[in-house]
Amino acid sequence: MTTIASRIDGAPHVTFRKVQKTYDGENLIVRDLNLDIRRGEFLTLLGPSGSGKTTCLMMLAGFETPTSGEIRLGDKVINTVPPHKRNIGMVFQNYALFPHMTVSENLRFPLAIRKLPAAEIDKKVARALDMVQLGSFGDRYPQQMSGGQQQRVALARALVFDPELVLMDEPLGALDKQLREHMQIELKHIHEKLGITIVFVTHDQSEALTMSDRIAVFNQGIIQQLDDPTALYEKPANNFVANFIGENNALPGYVESVHGETCQVKLDNGARVQASLGNPVKRGDRTMLSVRPECVQLNVQSLGCANRLGGYVREVIYLGDHLRVRVELAGRKEIIVKAPAAQHKHRFDMGDAIHVGINPEQLRALDPAIGAPGAAP
Template sequence: MSRTEHPAGETHVSFEGVQKTYDGETLIVRDLHLAIRRGEFLTLLGPSGSGKTTCLMMLAGFETPTSGEIRLNGQVINRLPPHRRNIGMVFQNYALFPHMTVRENLRFPLSVRKLPAADIDRKVSRALDMVKLGALGDRYPQQLSGGQQQRIALARALVFDPELVLMDEPLGALDKQLREHMQLEIKHLQRELGVTVVFVTHDQSEALTMSDRIAVFNQGVIQQIDDPATLYELPANNFVANFIGENNALEGTVESVEGSLCTVKLDSGQRVQASLGNPVGEGRRTVLSVRPESIQLNVQSLGCANRLGGYVREITYLGDHLRVRVELAGRRQIMVKAPAAQHKHRFDTGDAIHVGIDPGQLRALEPAPGQ
């Protein structure tokens, strides 16, 4: 198994106008249009009930779209049974057969495909070596740790050389350190093999770590699909800004728009300059989004176009950085992540403080419905 080069941007899987309802009224997935590129690692990210897992199950063949088409290599697969789609699956609960050894678990998908015995043995050994568990082939799943079981589940999904692998919260049962290790391992393996991976998670940091692109779902609709950096730094709307990473929200009214910048009068009465996110016109309400690490404090704030006064309400020391809760005028509180080396012992709880935000780091977005 070596890396396969693919034509740049070639569509491997597409959802075209796909909808899914179970009761004929509530749409779990609504009018989904999504093109998944061959060889990419795409993550479907969103809260529980947002439709991401339903999309994965429709692609796997365990659910049927109510309307629309799902295509694999250009062919409609809506009615194709799961075993004929040549798709590998990895689940959170591993789904290993407890009465079979590790090697027998890996042989199973190959024997179902009626491969010659010599080919089966070769592929099983290769898959075990790939996940660095070649010595454990004769053990049973219950004799393995959680991390080892997850590796075996991954090897079983890859053993028959599928062109597409689907992963449904595969690392959810692992502890934090092992989970982070497996994130990198899966990503390295995916790059090496050149296989297309569609990965479902509700864990934003996992999505940012592993993905080429992330599709953020809410209420059955993709809110934004982009590479991790764009998604984090340029959220398309209020939902994405709040769901991806940590976010501070300041509310106000747009007073004027000039090019890509706007002047906003905050509800506290202060005026700031911000960059335009989705279209917000003059006189409209807006929510300004800014990341905690993009806010400068005291001396570091002097060169910023926007400077606001406030009071330190809480300081948490986290080794390399401080988390500083600042109360601005109007009693609005924001969270600031500041490098510890710059600020340690420079201010204390209750002190007056200046915060600075550059317009490029302050993003004006339309308020979410009902906000």
Template sequence: MEPFAQFKNVQKSYDGETLVVKDFNLDISPGEFVTLLGPSGSGKTTCLMMMAGFETPTHGEILLQGSPINSLPPHKRGIGMVFQNYALFPHMSIAENLAFPLEVRGLSKAETEEKVAKALSMVQLTGFEGRRPAQLSGGQQQRVALARALVFDPKLVLMDEPLGALDKNLREEMQLEIKHIHEQLNVPMIYVTHDQAEALTMSDRIAVFNDGVVQQLATPDVLYEAPENAFVAQFVGENNRFIGDVVSLDADRCQVKVNGDSVIDCLPVAVTENGNHSTLSIRPERVVINPDEGSFPNIFEAEVKDVIYLGDHLRTRVSVCGNGDFVVKTPNAGGNGALKRGQKVRVGWSLTDCRALDA
């Protein structure tokens, strides 16, 4: 299948010296929801703005449906855009805000009214046509901004941190709503966020950015379960870390000595030879407290530092192998024996859940 949109060897520099985006390559399939995820300043919004036409690549090519669009002005690209600050016209009614991109494109009044009604229905705002943006809540304004991006049947929809200003519950509700609209319309979407939970919830694939470079491009489950480097492991989801040196290595198993004398069995991911420095990554929910003897290759004595009750799960912080901030998450299934601060326990995890990554 031919990619719907492409970034080919794209670079961007604002001053001619420092590259904000370094050799970015990405193919987006028809109907795909791709998220650009990364910390502030990592280059993800710059990539979105280059696709929209508000920034020009310093090097490389951007294609839409096989045609280069580097020199095409934004209004001729057929792309819908949703901004974090909504960017609604305050002096216009909701219907007038939605009609504006249609009038610019020369649609008739009857066709404009039909498309506006359809877009408002899609975001569940039928009946709000006559109100001004200031008369709506933040969540309602964001729905209008989304409707305006969709009203002219764009080829592609771009969203730049669109839910950043909303509270947690509303943000989660809008995530599911955008996902539902995407499934309904099957229009490709590129979504920018620094919120990894949001990216995992909504995306078909996620490109994790850091310092202008894509660290890993994968589906949400692969990104979480199989991070390729220490940055991705730390940025996507919660993670326990050890730093150590590889003391033995074969194709599917390595041993890493951490904090002096503890040796941990791991899956070798980004280590190539004995003596390599390595960061070990272990997800908190993959750790078992007081496992049966011999049930895991990694079982160590630990001391409970604190236990936090979080409703659906318990978060236990222990000191193990020299790491005083090692976290264990256990589901709150009722009847959990309460651990006490200072209590001695054992913690265990499997070899495959402990990934030996770059230093």
């Protein structure tokens, strides 16, 4: 992470300033977007469908125009620059390889447009094909290749004319799981090797966590959080991010008192717990406590925890490396626990009484109003 961070220098590569987009004049697809994309970083725009992430990408590519605000590439405003003059590489959702051209013709296309000498074109095409390990596939038509191979060709085509910025619109969505994971790693390596800026759109959170330097989580046209994967997962800025990235247990309650970085919360079922502050909350505020399933300890492991609650086992699912346990706390509140299978050789059964422990650092008090559906920006 440090090597990449050091390569990312000061001046932003792309800047969104107060960008808004609406299609019907009533609903904003993108609201007041301010975003700096650093030179050389792998930035992922993550969010559910309709959250405005693809619209952002299309505005950057030039296929959509912002309703207001400005987009800069380097220090140049590109709002009015037509897409073919932006010199931005793009990988499309279904690859959009030209079906009437062979693979190498597809790759030659952007170079021929730029009127490069034939010898240089040949060299660049060969290099790009080698980079995606398809050196011998130049004479094939796209339809004669598998999805994974087409994906590589699309990638090579977006990179062959050496753009500094490459946009990817859910490019791995059509691949099966194993291949997708393989391509994620490969993409990451290509990014590290070439040092270009990549803006990647996806709705798959694990994809985003795997590849990104930073992730912008979108919901309802607003960036909910822009952070590196670790911070995003461990310190979600609000309830939406906590629920969208990874699995989350939400425990509603009231803040009774605040002491510096921690607070005491009375849960709706009556139990009192210590929690760390996620959002600034005051005494008497309604709060939503957030804890990851793997941060909840069971039975013996819960002994050292500051918060201990009693409950009953309602369901146990064996998943090889871990157990997935559904525990019902007092007040019919259920939480999901991921327990390492190795630590629980003596398995518990349904209906068993059980102790649940959560450390305050891993129990974050969040303001339920921020990032909630329908919340004001």
